[in-house]
Each structure stands twice: as structure tokens, then as C-alpha cells.
Amino acid sequence: xxxxxxxxxxxxxxxxxxxxxxxxxxxxxxxxxxxxxxxxxxxxxxxxxxxxxxxxxxxxxxxxxxxxxxxxxxxxxxxxxxxxxxxxxxxxxxxxxxxxxxxxxxxxxxxxxxxxxxxxxxxxxxxxxxxxxxxxxxxxxxxxxxxxxxxxxxxxxxxxxxxxxxxxxxxxxxxxxxxxxxxxxxxxxxxxxxxxxxxxxxxxxxxxxxxxxxxxxxxxxxxxxxxxxxxxxxxxxxxxxxxxxxxxxxxxxxxxxxxxxxxxxxxxxxxxxxxxxxxxxxxxxxxxxxxxxxxxxxxxxxxxxxxxxxxxxxxxxxxxxxxxxxxxxxxxxxxxxxxxxxxxxxxxxxxxxxxxxxxxxxxxxxxxxxxxxxxxxxxxxxxxxxxxxxxxxxxxxxxxxxxxxxxxxxxxxxxxxxxxxxxxxxxxxxxxxxxxxxxxxxxxx
Amino acid sequence: xxxxxxxxxxxxxxxxxxxxxxxxxxxxxxxxxxxxxxxxxxxxxxxxxxxxxxxxxxxxxxxxxxxxxxxxxxxxxxxxxxxxxxxxxxxxxxxxxxxxxxxxxxxxxxxxxxxxxxxxxxxxxxxxxxxxxxxxxxxxxxxxxxxxxxxxxxxxxxxxxxxxxxxxxxxxxxxxxxxxxxxxxxxxxxxxxxxxxxxxxxxxxx
Numbered sequence: 001x002x003x004x005x006x007x008x009x010x011x012x013x014x015x016x017x018x019x020x021x022x023x024x025x026x027x028x029x030x031x032x033x034x035x036x037x038x039x040x041x042x043x044x045x046x047x048x049x050x051x052x053x054x055x056x057x058x059x060x061x062x063x064x065x066x067x068x069x070x071x072x073x074x075x076x077x078x079x080x081x082x083x084x085x086x087x088x089x090x091x092x093x094x095x096x097x098x099x100x101x102x103x104x105x106x107x108x109x110x111x112x113x114x115x116x117x118x119x120x121x122x123x124x125x126x127x128x129x130x131x132x133x134x135x136x137x138x139x140x141x142x143x144x145x146x147x148x149x150x151x152x153x154x155x156x157x158x159x160x161x162x163x164x165x166x167x168x169x170x171x172x173x174x175x176x177x178x179x180x181x182x183x184x185x186x187x188x189x190x191x192x193x194x195x196x197x198x199x200x201x202x203x204x205x206x207x208x209x210x211x212x213x214x215x216x217x218x219x220x221x222x223x224x225x226x227x228x229x230x231x232x233x234x235x236x237x238x239x240x241x242x243x244x245x246x247x248x249x250x251x252x253x254x255x256x257x258x259x260x261x262x263x264x265x266x267x268x269x270x271x272x273x274x275x276x277x278x279x280x281x282x283x284x285x286x287x288x289x290x291x292x293x294x295x296x297x298x299x300x301x302x303x304x305x306x307x308x309x310x311x312x313x314x315x316x317x318x319x320x321x322x323x324x325x326x327x328x329x330x331x332x333x334x335x336x337x338x339x340x341x342x343x344x345x346x347x348x349x350x351x352x353x354x355x356x357x358x359x360x361x362x363x364x365x366x367x368x369x370x371x372x373x374x375x376x377x378x379x380x381x382x383x384x385x386x387x388x389x390x391x392x393x394x395x396x397x398x399x400x401x402x403x404x405x406x407x408x409x410x411x412x413x414x415x416x417x418x419x420x421x422x423x424x425x426x427x428x429x430x431x432x433x434x435x436x437x438x439x440x441x442x443x444x445x
Numbered sequence: 446x447x448x449x450x451x452x453x454x455x456x457x458x459x460x461x462x463x464x465x466x467x468x469x470x471x472x473x474x475x476x477x478x479x480x481x482x483x484x485x486x487x488x489x490x491x492x493x494x495x496x497x498x499x500x501x502x503x504x505x506x507x508x509x510x511x512x513x514x515x516x517x518x519x520x521x522x523x524x525x526x527x528x529x530x531x532x533x534x535x536x537x538x539x540x541x542x543x544x545x546x547x548x549x550x551x552x553x554x555x556x557x558x559x560x561x562x563x564x565x566x567x568x569x570x571x572x573x574x575x576x577x578x579x580x581x582x583x584x585x586x587x588x589x590x591x592x593x594x595x596x597x598x599x600x601x602x603x604x605x606x607x608x609x610x611x612x613x614x615x616x617x618x619x620x621x622x623x624x625x626x627x628x629x630x631x632x633x634x635x636x637x638x639x640x641x642x643x644x645x646x647x648x649x650x651x
Contacts, residue, residue, distance in 0.1 A: 038519070038520070039519045067556070069556040082638075087638060090638060090639075091638065091639050094639075096638045096639040097639075098521070099638075100635040101635055101636050101638050102635050102636060103636055218636050220636075225636060225638065228635065229521070229524065232520075232521075233521050236519040236520070236521040236522070237521070239512070239519065240489075240510055240512070240519075240521075240522070243510035243511050243512045244488065244489045244510045246511075248511070248514070248515070249511075249512045249514075249515060249517035250515040250517055251515070251516065251517040252516070252517075
């Protein structure tokens, strides 16, 4: 330390590592620090001993669970949309060369007390008990409308301006039933509550198109992909990108204290008696607690199991969405399961997560509907934590603070936050219009 | 072309900052040397095909990208390594003393299934400096340390002059291959995120 940097990044969460990578590639001199001796911060993946230490206060996990290093338990479980923004960031930065991905086996939704597969093919759609025959016809028309919709081609609009017409009104035009609306809004458009029904329909339609594109991309059983060895690989991959372009890394730096000048602008960061100077600081909320405000709590159960989640056709990786209305809640609940097939557990073991926004003072009890879907559980842990968002003015103090990760099992909000921060920090917009087909063509050369 | 299956071997290079890890990699893969020292920038992993007897190996050689400077390599860097190369500078005693730390760090992070027999190779680099006059680590001392750690193969190299670099990497390749498990390990079928299939067209144009 005792050097001068343009940007100091604090915390090696996924958002911070993506930004560190992007800024280093841009030629900025970046110092990246973390108080932990591992990468990932709150979005890390823990091995078994780390898991035991964090949740049980013990150094060693029971031997019968297998080797500690075989476990990579996500602290922020999410799947990636195969055509989503995070994939575009990975391709844009060429970080895919450090990672391996596998498709997620299935996507399910909890409707009327049952776990139902979200159809991945027209054949599955025809057989699905989610809708009756006539409802399927109506839904088919709606899906065709969404598929054909092109903002620039008025012929596809059918006389509706989706920037003004609400989702509710759009759906009403097709005469769909309540349960179908629930299923589409939450399991296809991936909204986490019902607020979208009263918003312009454009966003929902775009989300549905993304779902269909992601489904088609690898033609797996779901639109999702997930990295081998768990999500903790992602921060490490972006950190390596940053390092390759000159970023300096310091893990295990306790008490990173942000220093300010008399005008209140950031001037540097002090740790272990040494101060590094900088013009800007990028960090997660835990490094600047006086500049953030609480915006909610996430409740999560983490389970180690020896079987797939029941009623998911023996899926080794799966998401189950429990829409709020089905549970009588304000926001959705998410069940996420992965296993040895993605190298996050030893052979025969599965890791499952149940996540939602906490709405009461008893979050563990709130998780019970999701836990009930898991079947027998070998070990169960609870992680309840607050979410924060920044309240500072970055143009005044040059501090750029990320928002805490939400409870959803997908990355859209994560990348949006990163892109917004990147623009605030650099004044530039990141062009993510990766032509996936061009990427394929380039590879064949 | 040989009908034998090509073998991909991951090799990682560890050692203190400034001992010449990147230069060794560049000398071996690209036949280049740069005198200008900058804590590693731009080095990533490089691949090179190596033919030994009638067998072709693809070496994937991972540099630390400078993250070793403040002990900040992640577990992902170590995962799946088939051979670990430990590099020190024969003119810097501390870099030799730290080999023990690097070896132990590797064994902790990589957790190989057979730690006693995991293949290491040690390189004593920069033998060219001052024509050998500023050397402080004797060959004898280095060989003794290697012998005490399970007879680790030892080479004295000069990345600048290219001395002994090829011989070292041939040994690295052979030892890495010996470590490759006979039976295929469990390999999930991964997908190509950067490439991907042509999207299925929706609706015909007719």
C-alpha cells in the first residue's frame, strides 16, 4: 500500500469484481481489497468447513459428509439466464475462458399446492396440467403475440402501445385465467411480486422474450445455466481479469477504513496502518455503513440432502418458484437446488436453498412452505440478513456503493446495478450488444 | 495425425513476485524475453503443444497474473492442476526460503487426493545474472530441499538465455501426465457459453 490508485475497490463480491475487471480493462489503476481471506464476500461459495464455521461456530464438519473441498455452497444462490445480461458481460469481457457451465435441468413452479414443470417444449406445454385445453389455446395466442412483438414494427403491436398499456390490460385482451397469469408473471417473466400487473406491459413482454430466447439457446430443460464449482467461481474469474490487466489484489485486509478530505471527498483507504490514496472508492455496503440504508431482509434456508427435490423428475439442478399469491405473501419464494452434477457437492449429495424477502419478525417460519418441498434433509442452516442500498451522492464524495443482493434466483438485478454503477463511475455506457451468433461464427474461424 | 487422444494438462507456476515466472512461461511458449520488469500485467494462461515420443500433450500453463504479490490467489486458480512448478530466484535467498510456503499453500488450496505423490517441479531461475556472481542459493542447498520434499525434480534455468527451459518443461509435462488419473474423472457435460448454437427460428417465413 502507501501508493496512489485511481480506484480502490472494497469487498470482492460479484458486483465489485465485475467492476474491478471492467475498470482495469479500461486502463484505470485499480487496487482491490477484502477483509476476508477468500474471494466473493457475501456472494462467495463456502467449502464444508467454512460453512460449519460460519453457521455452527465449529472448525470441522462431520466426516461422514465427505471432503470439505468437494463442497461449494453458494451464499447467494442464483441461476444465470442463458441469454441474460450476465452472460453478455461474461462474453464481452472474455471471462468465459476461466469458467465451465452446464445447463440447469429444470424450472418448476408451485401452483395449487403442487410442483409443476414450466414447459420447455411445445410438447411439454400440450401435456402440462398447468392449464386446461381452452386456456392453453388462449395462452398459446398470448405467447405467439409476445414472440412476434417487435417494438420497431407497429404491425406486431396489434394496436397496443406497450409503453402505456398495463400488463393486466394486455393479458385481459387474451382472456387468461388467474393461475395462468400467476404462472406467466412469476415463472416466465420472473417478476418477484404482482406490481408488474399495473405497470406498462413492455417490461414483462421483454422478460418473456428473454425466457424464450434463453430456453432456445442451449435447448436444455430450462433457460438457466450454472457454473461448475458454484457461483464463487464468478468473482474469482472477474478478479483474475482485473489482475491480468494490472489490478492489484490484497485479500485478508482487516478494517479497511475509507478516508475523506475536508470537502468530504474520498481521499484514500487505510488498513493495518498504511494508507493508499485514490480518487474513487467502489464498495459493498458493509464497508461504508454510514452511507447506506436498510431496505429489507432476506431469509434463506440452506440444506444438505442425499436426494433430488421430490416431484422434479430426479433433476440434479432445479429451480422452483413459489409465486406470492400461491403462498399468501407479498413476494415470491424461491427454491434452488444443485448437486454433484455441477461439482458443488460430493457424489450423491445435493445442496438446496429456500430464499425469500422476510416479511415478519419470524423469517425462519416464513420459509417453511419452501422447506416442505425439499423432503428429508441431512443438515439445515438459516441465513437471515439485511439488505442495504446507498444513500450518498457519488458526485459529491466519489463513493460508489453497490446494493445488497436480493432473494431472487436470477441475476438480472445484479447486473443492472453493476451497469448503473459503471456508468456513474466512468460516465460511459457499457455496450453489451454481443451478437451471440457472431461469437459462434468467430469461434469457427 | 496420431489417433491417440490428446491430453490437456493444467500446469500452474508459483513463486514470489519477481522471480521470473512470467518470463519462463513466455520463453517456453513464445521464445521471447523482456528485460523490463513490471509486476505481471497481461499474463494469463498460455497453451503449448508438446510432443514427447509419439504422444502429443497440450500444456495449459497458468501464470499468477500478479495476484501472488499479496497472497491473493483464489481457490479457482489451483483447482485441477496436474503439476505445480515452484520458481525461485537463485540470487534472492528469501525467494528460496518461501518455496516451502508456496508448496504448503498449494497443498492446502488444491487439496490433491494424493498429496504425498503430487508432482512438483522446482526451477532455480536467473542463473545468468552477473554471470553467476550474485548467486546466493547453492545448487547443493536447493537439491537437498527438493530431496527432502519427496525428490522433487530440480532444474536451474535462465529465462533470459533460454537455458534449460525446454528440459524443465519436458519434465513438467511427463510428471503432469503421470498424475493424470487413469480412469476418466467425473466430467459433467458442459456447454459453450461464448459460442452457442444458432437460435432456433420462431415461425417459418413462408
